[in-house]
Amino acid sequence: MTTLKKGDKAPSFSGLDQDGKEHKLEDYKGKKLVVFFYPKANTPGCTAEACDLRDNFERFKANNYELLGVSADPQKAQAKFKEKYDFQFPLLADKDKSVINAFGVWGPKKFMGKEYDGIHRTTFVIDENGIIDEVIEKVKTKEHADQILK
Numbered sequence: 001m002t003t004l005k006k007g008d009k010a011p012s013f014s015g016l017d018q019d020g021k022e023h024k025l026e027d028y029k030g031k032k033l034v035v036f037f038y039p040k041a042n043t044p045g046c047t048a049e050a051c052d053l054r055d056n057f058e059r060f061k062a063n064n065y066e067l068l069g070v071s072a073d074p075q076k077a078q079a080k081f082k083e084k085y086d087f088q089f090p091l092l093a094d095k096d097k098s099v100i101n102a103f104g105v106w107g108p109k110k111f112m113g114k115e116y117d118g119i120h121r122t123t124f125v126i127d128e129n130g131i132i133d134e135v136i137e138k139v140k141t142k143e144h145a146d147q148i149l150k
Helices: 044-055 057-061 075-085 098-102 141-149
Strands: 014-016 023-025 032-036 065-071 091-093 106-111 114-119 122-126 132-136
Touching: 014 091, 014 098, 032 044, 044 057, 044 065, 044 075, 044 141, 057 141, 075 091, 075 098, 122 141, 132 141
Parallel strands: 032 065, 065 091
Antiparallel strands: 014 023, 032 122, 106 114, 122 132
């Protein structure tokens, strides 16, 4: 779905997390950043994915990674999701889809024979200089950390 690929400069973005704190690409200069886009907070697949990342958080930290989750959920839903599962990383509430569109992960989807527009579950691994190191489009929700840290 996304046209971004390994070697591309990551799109400059700015978004507010579950607490209203702003996050920008520039904030993560010098660190590796994992930006994972998920369709909806508190749904089975998204919960499995985020919990797998949470459970492997120390591995990410040990390798100089920061994590940032993004969905179009409102701030309140992101706050509840983060609190309920005790995530150590921020979740952007991208209601206006500015970050989602910058990364090109919004588009037509099919579910149970119905077509609709939504977020394509996609993860971007961005290096210390803001260059995309990897794009993961076939996310395995229960083993996503291993896909990233392989």
